[in-house]
Amino acid sequence: MASLRRSTLLSSIFSLYLFSLLSMSTSTDTITSNSSLSGTNQKLISAQKQFALGFYQPPNSSYWYISIWYNTISLQTSVFIANRNEPLTDPATSQLIIGSDGNLVLLNGSKTEVWSTNVTGMNPLNKTEAVLNDSGNLMLRYVSNTSNVLWQSIDNPTDTWLSGGKLGFNKATGISKRLISWKSLADPAEGIYSYLLDPNGTSQLFIQWNKTKQYWTSGPWSDSQGIFTLVPEMIGRAESRIYNFTYVSNEEENYFIYSMKPDAGQISRAIIDHNGQVKQLNWVGTAWIQIWAQPAHICDVYVPCGPYGRCNGNELPYCNCLHGFSPKSKTNYSLEDYSGGCVRNTELQCESGNLTKVQQDKFYVLANMKYPDNFQSIQVNSAKECAAACLKNCSCSAYSYQSGCNLWYGGLLNLQDGYSGSDLAGTLYIRLAASEFTASKSHTGLLISVVIGGIIVVLFYVIVVLVVMKRKRDQRIARLLKDLRGTLIAFRYDDLQFVSKNFSEKLGGGAFGSVYKGYLPDSTAIAIKKLNGFHQGEKQFRAEVSTIGTIQHVNLVRLIGFCSEASHRLLVYEYMPKSSLDVQLFNCRDVILNWSTRYQIALGTARGLAYLHEKCRDCIIHCDIKPENILLDDNLVPKVADFGLSKLLGRDFSRVLTTMRGTIGYLAPEWITGVPITPKADVYSYGKMLFELISGHRNNFDQWNSSSSGSDFFPSFSARKLIEGDVQTLLDKKLNGDAPIEEIERACKVACWCIQDDETARPTMGQVVKILEGILEVNTPPMPMSHRVMGESPDYINFFNDISFGTSSKTRSNTSTTRESSSLVKNSG
Known part of the structure; x- marks a missing residue:
């Protein structure tokens, strides 16, 4: 009896011990020599619950890894993977433990060591522990001296550069701390692209292919500006002080380290993507929003599509095989691993x-x-x-x-x-x-005759069927056009295939999809947009399209109908014969837009945006204003296009930033700083586009610099010339000065006010319309802070007193250089 009681007592003690170990492994931030991590239900969570560590399975993968991920967001996003090159098949039989030598060790189901921190020379008498902190850093340290960190994950990054981590080069050992891309979307093994500091000793960051071929550089670090000289996108971040970058060079090592402002209020990470681009991503709402990517164009990555692969950065997938070739591995191609190329x-x-x-x-x-x-x-x-x-x-x-x-x-x-x-x-x-190129000629003459005869018979019946189907389809579409009279038409997908000749005449393409030309039965030309990556349900899609379809304005492209059938999502618009503004302004040598036409385009575009912002039941923010999205009819009347896509597709504009050149030049600072987006973001983009209408040059520093005689960026150059009263030099040289000076001055002032860094200083689009119409007058604007680094840095100049919008202020001189609050109209005296 006593023996039975003793056995029961020991069993209870052992059960409590196991329970304590399980509780420790599932609820604390530490692994000790008395605990371990095993299975998918156990994980470490940092003290403030910012990060978690446990067994992780990438999407579309059957393997498991020990990983660190964000614990506070809905999308599981890995920032560190320990055994990236040695995956596990069963997390239930695998263990993460403190080994007998004090290292943190990962064992598979056969108790074979898969991964270890591999620290040598540790004191065997001192116990160690592994702790996950709230910066996402896993540290191995002595229990008796927690300040003595033996190893940490942040110094051994995989594909993600977290705040506080180093990218650098050890001069003594020759070891480079670099980011290495995943192999594919489903495979975190080391890929062929890496992001590192120049091992030759300069303060430049490189992107390399296969650790040998450099295809992008950040340019040297500028301590005075706090940016890399070839990455102007850093300007907004440097000025807002959300990110603090530091470059250190001493006898032992060179390295970069960055940190985020404690009260920045946002989650941000830098990665080397599997496709060879370095990206900065911010978590907004329910998705990662891309802030910038380098190289900006995916096709500028070295060998992005492998041997015999062709790159097309304007649509997805961006890699395809040449004619006569097929993917070497269809599985890898489907997971965007194009390194094997085609055969x-x-x-x-x-x-x-x-x-x-x-x-x-x-x-x-x-x-x-x-x-x-x-x-x-x-x-x-x-x-x-x-x-x-x-x-x-x-x-x-x-x-x-x-x-x-x-x-x-x-x-x-x-x-x-x-x-x-x-x-x-x-x-x-x-x-x-x-x-x-040619079909086989091995058939006998008799077989060929039989086949040809059969083909003729089949073709006859096919022609009859096609004629009947065409007549019925034309009649059905004609009834739709007649009966609905202005309401949105719900097209069938096969009808749109038919009227576009199976989408054979492509008009253009962008981040959201490709556009094709078609003709309705009454010979009316239409533009059909096939949306890419659209995941909303049919009911939600129809509701959103119906809302957009009710918006009618002379300066907005009219939506004729839509298709929501199975996985197909298409929008049907009126056709614009003069194409987009960028074609007429930059790429058309036969016709030069005169000043009067440019001014009317600027005014018409402003009216369209004012309608979206102020006259619709729900304010619609376009989010992608640029010349490519301003279409022109036969009379060169401007119409804003794609104004409903922001409503349909939400705020995930990552593809816009990666696949469309020029778009990054129109982004308001709010997109970079991560604050909520308002209609003032469209005002900023409109201002950048207005500079292009005035100057005839792309809103891009490199292109402006190469086509001008000086080194001024046009917005900075424009502000200085406004102050000097020399606005004639701002006009496109192709116009030979043929434009009213007062209109040039008015347009330049509006453009400068639209691109102010502080969105509250920008006018509304309704106010822009009144200014361009001559109803309101404006004073010379201050130069935006973010543009001072691209040109001279004149002092702030007083704008005007607000008397039309309910704010009273004292009359100020146009040449005042004091830093005072700005307003939108001149004091009429």
Whole structure:
């Protein structure tokens, strides 16, 4: 009996001990020598519950990893993975423990060591512990001396650079602390792209391919400005002091470290993405919003699509195989791992020295292609001789003939679509097997005759069916047009395929989708936008479209109808024959927009935006104002396009920043600082676009600098010339000074006021309309703080006294240099 009681007591004590261990592993921030972590239900949580550590499974993956992730957001986002190259298959039988040597060790189901902190020289008499803190840092330290940190995750980053972490180079050991990308969306193993500090000792950050090829640099660090010289996007962050960057160089190491302002009130991280771009992301609401990416264009990454892959940064997927090629791994391609590239569908028929087989190979023509790397030039007299030279060498895979003959051997790297206007681009001839061009001729004459006869019969019936279907479809669409009379038309997807000839005539494309031209049965031209990445349900989509469809204004593109069928989401708009403003302003050499037309475009655009902001039942913020989204009709009347997409698709504009050049130049500072977005963000973008209408140059520092005689950025240059009273120099040189000075001055003042850093200092779009109409007058604006670094830095100048909008103030001189509050109209005396 006593033995039974003793056994029961021991069992109870053992159960309590196991319960205490389980409680410790699931609710504390520490692993000790007496505890461990195992299974998906156990995790460490930092003291203030900011971060968690446990077993993590990436999306679309069947493997498990020990990871640190954000604990306070809805989307599980990993910031550190310990065993990224040694995944686990079963977390239930795996353990994270303090090993006998004091290191933190990960064991798999066979109790084999998978990962370790690998600290050497530790005192075996001193116990160690692993602690997760609220900066996302996992530290291994002595229990008796917690200030002695033996190892920490923040000094061993994976793909994420957290606040407080170092990117640097140890001069003594030669070890570089760098970020290394994931291999794919589902595989956190080390990829081929890395982000690091220049190991040669300069203060530049590099992005490398395969740890050898550098394809982007930040430029040297400027202590005086607190930015990298080739990353102007940092200006807003440096001035708002949300981020504090520090560069340290001493005898032992060079490194960068950054921290966030304690009261910044936002979650932010920097990563090297699996596609080779470095990105800064802020958590807003329910999603990560991309603040900036480098390189800005995905196709500027080195070998983004692998051998024989072609890059197209204007639509998704951005990588595709050349004609005659297929993905080397379809699984990897589906997970955006393009490093393996593409392989031939049919091997080349050439054999060394056998000209009869060499001649069977042919060339496929690709126009407007950026040439691949590593070509060899030879001297020939014609394109025919250049092609023959390629055919004579079995290793030759492509040639070009443009003021000379260039040959390529082996895999073709860095191919890019739609690349023109450069000596590095043109027509490329890809070598393919003859079977890729012609069908087999092995059929007998009888079989061919039977097949041809059958085809004729089938074609006859197909033609009859198509004629009947076309007539019925035309009648159905015509009834819709007649019966609905101005209300939105709910199109069928196959009807839109038909009226657009299966989406064969593409008008353009952007972050939200591609646009195609079509014709209704009454010959009315329409523009059909196919939305990409749209996940709302059909009921919600129809409700939102119905709301947008009720918005009618002469300066807004009219929505004719929509399609919400299965996974298809399309919008049907009126067709604008003069295309977009950027085409007419920057890319049309035949016609130069005169000043009167530009001024009316500016005024019409302002009226359209004022309607969206102030006249609709619910204020609609466009969020992407730029020349590409201002369309022109036959009479060059401007119409704001895509104004409903912000309402339909929400605030996730990450694709806009990564796939569309120029958009970053129109972003208001609010997008960078992370404060709530208001209609004043559209006002800022409108101001940037107005500078383009005045100057005829893209709103881009590099393009403005290369086309001007000085180093001033146009907004800074404009503010200075306004102060000097020399507005004539601000006008587009192509206009030869043919414009009223008072209108130039008025437009420049409006533009400068629109791009003020403080959104409360910007006018509303309704006020912009009145100013451009001449109803209100304005004084010279102050120069925005964020533009001072791009030009001279004049003192603040008093704007005007607000007497029309309910704020009284004393009359001030136009030339006052005191820092006083601004208002929107001159005092009329």
